[in-house]
Amino acid sequence: MTGRAVSAAVLLVIGAGLATLAVLVHYEFMRIYGDITGTAFEGLTWGLTAGPSGLALGLVAVVVMIGFMVSTRRWMRLTAAAIPVLMLIGMFAVTPSALGQRLEAQFGSTPQCVTEGTDEPMATADRESQQAFDSISHIGHFSGGGMSGVGGCTRWFKLSGDVDVLQHYRAALPAAGWEVVEDDGRHLRAHLNGRAFDVMPCPGGGVIWAGSDDDPSYGQGRPELAGTAICPHDL
Structure with a gap:
């Protein structure tokens, strides 16, 4: 092999190694920060634009482009052109698995209110809210984020995907014995044995609340929650 051919081969090996490393980095990034509500294509696009995947793609492209220009053989040029494409295919392929890992590790199918070590009277309020949540069939993925206390x-x-949150609970609440007392198309409130439940759709998901039927939903009106958004910008 000539000196140019050897240089091209070395660059292609380096490019292939960097591409493999980039796929692994993309997987870890999506596993920790990926949006579980997105598709594999949306996850790949987000990783390329907002994560390290785009920088990795640029680095790999530069290396293989140099290898392409100095190569003297057709198979080397084809390999140089294929490496970035295979890298993107690899990133696309691992995205669903990474998002599935994040969903399993950081989200649950049921809301959890009870926290070890909580003092009274908050501990009792949390247990009662948990009992209310446990009596209802829920949708969505719960990360544990929210607020707890004597106000619910x-x-x-x-x-x-596109799911009608209110329609689900319109069916689930009566099936669990709850009586719907408010339903204005923006939120839904139901009562059962002195307890109250409320649900409101939010962009990308929703928010639920459980407390006493004497309390306002989501603790609205309580001084300590003044200015708190019911639907946060990032669920």
Whole structure:
């Protein structure tokens, strides 16, 4: 092999190694920060634009482009052109698995209010809210984010796909014995044995609340929650 051919081969090996490393980095990035509500294509696009995947693609492209220009053989040029394409295919292929890992590790299918070590009277309020949540069939993925206290328990959830949140609970609440007392198309409130439940759709998901039927939903009106958004910008 000539000196140019050897240089091209070395660059292609380096490019292939960097591409493999980039796929692994993309997987870890999506596993930690990926949006579980998005598709594999949306995850890949987001990783390329907002994560390290785009920088990795640029680095690999530069290396293989140099290898392409100095190569003297057709198979080397074809290999140089194929490496970035295979890298993108690899990133696309691992994205669903990475998002599935994040969903399994960081989200649950049911809301959780009870926390070890909580003092009274908050501990009792949390247990009562948890009992209310446990009596209802839920949708979405709960990360544990929310607010708890004597004014009730609020939990946010994400949704995969286009789901009518209120329609689900319009059916689930009566099936669990709850009586719907408010339904204005923006939120839904139901009562059962002195307890109250409320649900409101949010962009990308929704928010649920459980507390006493004497309390306002989501603790609205309580001084300590003044200015708190019911639907946060990032669920």
